[in-house]
Amino acid sequence: MLERQPSLPLSAHDELYEMLIPEDNFLRQMKELVDFHFIEDELKDKYCLDNGRNAESPVRMFKYLLLKQIYDLSDADLVERARYDLSFKYFLDLVPEASVIHSSSLTKFRRLRLQDKxxxxxxxxxxxxxxxxxxxxxxxxxxxxxxxxxxxFHAKTAREYVQEKSKLLRKTVYKHHESLKEKFPAKPTTDSLEEELTYTNAVINVIEKEEHVKQLPAVKEKINMVKEVIEDIEEEADYGGDPDxxxxxxxxxxxxxxxxxxxxxxxxxxxxxxxxxxxxxxxxxxxxxxxxxxxxxxxxxxxxxxxxxxxxxxxxxxxxxxxxxxxxxxxxxxxNGKRGEDKGFEFNKDADMYVCPAGHLATKKAIKKRQDTSKNAQLKYYFDVEKCKVCPLRAGCYKEGAKTKTYSVTVKSTExxxxxxxxxxxxxxxxxxxxxxxxxxxxxxxxxxxxxxxxxxxxxxxxxxxxxxxxxxxxxxxxxxxxxx
Incomplete structure (x- = not known):
């Protein structure tokens, strides 16, 4: 059930905010300038309004999302900082002694409440x-x-990305306790994502058993980042990198x-x-x-x-x-205008080349003089014909058996x-x-x-x-x- 978030509740300790958060603090200025209740109005159709347990205010959840973006924190590190940072609690409309959310709540808010918005x-x-x-x-x-x-994931697969983050975690640990290396499991011998995930989780388990190591801020931050990456990957059953x-x-x-x-x-x-x-x-x-x-x-x-x-x-x-x-x-x-049969070819000004409807960049270009000198010259763009032969969009674009694929445009238009x-x-x-x-x-x-x-x-x-x-x-x-x- 959604209950409208009240203003900052009364507390015996709320004077701390006035004492410790300066007037030029960005979070304080933004909180005083913006009425964030417009978020509640926009998201109310994502909540049940009249039954069930009270949900965490969408206004506060959205503010958590902003804090994550401003300070570039993982969900777990964001929640941890919100426990002790008074500027965070003031921005979140929490009294100093109030508890904070569990990091999984923020994940659910992004995926369930913000869909279709x-x-x-x-x-x-x-x-x-x-x-x-x-x-x-x-x-x-x-x-x-x-x-x-x-x-x-850049051009990396999900396995390569997990491998990269796991390596950064281990390197951070070695800076403080290199002896822990002997306790880590053997590295995977295949390119399996499942094996890499199993190995990385095992590494985390070893670290977390060493209380004096896992509490180090640098190590803790890397662990939280790796866990968030693993959670994102496991959330999608057919994960294959960055699908979009x-x-x-x-x-x-x-x-x-x-x-x-x-x-x-x-x-x-x-x-x-x-x-x-x-x-x-x-x-x-x-x-x-x-x-x-x-x-x-x-x-x-x-x-x-x-x-x-x-x-x-x-x-x-x-x-x-x-x-x-x-x-x-x-x-x-x-x-210049496009030829009707070649709809979908677009000019990329950064590469100074045309891109075909399938997203392939031309490999070269050349000036083509017209036999009719009253007509302007053309620029002819050449595409990799080997890609055209197997392109799913080749129908109507590539002529079967052709040894080249080109696209020509008039150099200058009088329009x-x-x-x-x-x-x-x-x-x-x-x-x-x-x-x-x-x-x-x-x-x-x-x-x-x-x-x-x-x-x-x-x-x-x-x-x-x-x-x-x-x-x-x-x-x-x-x-x-x-x-x-």
Whole structure:
């Protein structure tokens, strides 16, 4: 049964919060600024409202989730810190002497209560509303880009990932008690995931029998991390790595396995919309969604700034119909239409190559001169024909028996003369210089908020991580801007 979470209950020790938590503490500022009961309103359909045992407040559970993201802790370490960190307890609306949840409750909350909820849109909308309410979001321009997040399992199998974490645990133990090495079981001799899990659990059992070793903070942290990885893997009966991660490209010779987060950000560096996808998705296709979500969140948009990935024909027509300016340099390839029979081929501006519908990158390109000199030259892109021969999407794309597979586009289209003229103006150049702000924001998300690597497997987990990360990043920015005013 769901019972509305009350405000902080009375306690003989609640004066400790006023004495020990400074007014500029981020958790204190966020708690005082945000009414988190909107979480309860959004999740109430996931709870029984009139019978059964009282459930832990969804507001408090969500706050645990935010703390996990802010401080990059495993579930077990998060709960342990919440026992003694008064700033955590204050943020969680717990009196100093109150008990905390069991770490398994947080796992269940993520998997059972947040399913089918668009957490990203909900949290971004809330932060944008706060920014507008406190008059720190005033601009009518947005900057768009996509940042990639590497899969938790990278290109590794689940066995290799468990093996890696198990090795880190053992190395940490050896730094303090190398003699314990003799008590560990023999390492697996096969590539079986089950054997690796059995071995790793046995290693943990040996360590936990040594009380003086398992209580060491560094060892305890590694044990909790390994246990969380094992739990995630065992949760999925047909586990095979990261099932939703896909290969994307940052350059012709640099790929990643993971996800993309497509972002729109205001000039004040507040994220106004975001969409999480698998890694192979093209930036081009998400411009309209980012603009529409930004407008839905209450921001008036008249200018959109982006890199060459966004200067497609469809995007130019879209922003023109909405009466907006698109500050995105034309690319001689991306501005052209597609041949009808080759639908699904998309240009990847990072690799400067086309990607086929199956996600394979072209291997090379060449200029093709037309016999009719009145027509513009074409760029011909070559794909690995051996992959085409066995591709599940080859029907209608690859002609059986063909020795090559190519895709050609006209180098320059006459449909973009207005944009070509605009990008030569001083206004375009001035606005384009603002794009560095979103590069800095992407770097902040990756290196200050742990968004470089996924902390769970699957698109669902990535969406939760993305939503929590962007909420925290926006709140920090809003609080900073409010303090500067």
């Amino acid at each position: 668009d957490l990203m849109d909900m949290l971004v909308e809330k932060t944008v509303a706060l920014a507008l309410e406190h008059d720190v979001l005033k601009s009518n321009s947005i900057i768009v880009d996509a940042t990639h997040t590497t899969s938790r 991660a896909r290969k994307g490209y940052k350059a012709a010779d640099y790929s990643f396995l993971g996800y993309k987060t497509h972002i729109a950000m205001s000039d004040e560096r507040i994220i106004t919309a975001a969409v999480v996808t698998s890694g192979e998705k093209s930036d081009t296709n998400y411009l309209s969604e980012l603009i529409e979500n930004t407008e839905k969140n209450g921001v008036v948009v008249d200018t959109v700034i982006g890199d060459t990935a966004y200067s497609s024909k469809n995007n130019l027509n879209y922003v023109q119909d909405k009466g907006m300016q698109l500050v995105s340099p034309l690319h001689p390839v991306i501005t 973009h003369l207005a944009q070509e003229s605009f990008q030569e103006t001083e206004e375009f150049k001035r606005l384009a210089r603002e794009r560095y702000k979103i590069e800095a924001k992407n770097s902040e998300l990756k290196y200050r908020h742990g968004f470089k690597n996924a902390n769970s497997s699957g698109l669902f987990g990535m969406k939760i991580q993305g939503a929590a990360t962007i909420f925290v990043a926006n709140m920090k920015r809003i609080i900073k801007l409010m303090n500067e005013n």
